[in-house]
């Protein structure tokens with residue numbers, strides 16, 4: 659799965675500023691309700707997620723709160739100084 663697209667990178671930056679609050683199986687992130695598990699994947703009530711079918715900043719905020727390994731890897735790539743972030 660290609661997690662770190664440019665869109666996801668932008669959303670991941672935004673997700674860092676969000677608080678995810680657990681409520682049973684769901685999470686409240688801002689005004690939106692996120693279900694982090696399910697078929698075909700995480701669900702969020704925001705338009706970004708419903709129309710683009712990609713992880714939105716709310717879903718990413720919950721994945722960060724859950725210490726999801728793939729999301730943490732993406733964050734490491736995003737924050738790490740190195741060739742990837744210094745590409746011309």
Ligand SMILES: [Zn+2]
Pocket residue numbers: 690702703704705706707714715716717
């Ligand atoms: Zn969302």
